[in-house]
Amino acid sequence: MSRGYIGRDWNEKLPPICTKCGYNLTGISSDKCPECGTNVYWFDVQRNARKVYHSLNQTEDLNDLVDVGPYVGGAGAFCILFFWLVRWADGPGRVVGVLLAFLTICSGLQILRSKRVPEWARDLVDVEPKFIKAVINIAIGLALIVLAVFLPTR
Ligand SMILES: [Zn+2]
Secondary structure, eight states, X not given: OOGGGSGGGOOOSSOOBOTTTOXXXXXXXXXXXXXXXXXXXXXXXXXXXXXXXXXXXXHHHHHHXXXXXXXXHHHXXXXXXXXXXXXXXXXXXXXXXXXXXXXXXXXXXXXXXXXXXXXXXXXXXXXXOOHHHHHHHHHXXXXXXXXXXXXXXX
């Protein structure tokens, strides 16, 4: 009765995957997974494919954000150090610097919540969350906050 999704009727952007064991169900015409024997609920399989596809798209956007992070951090460092050096508006400079530092941290934190591309989708989608860059962004942000707080006034 749920055979409507099987075979050629499947038109999601990712292949149908057993929600239990991850077996690729493309071309399978039974309601049981050949790999683990679980009942295949095609509605769940479809929902899962859409969910994963959506989260991969999201990861792509967040990766872009991660790339922007260091520039935001750089602008923050500039605000803190420039006003400190010219001995004018030192306080406001630090406040803006800390705000930019928070944005830098956020740009990294977002990506830490995203999932890696599942094994079965690797061939189709080439989007891996930039975890290392994300951690670097967080470190930059934290360092800026420390700088803004502990830099002695001139
Ligand atoms: Zn299975």
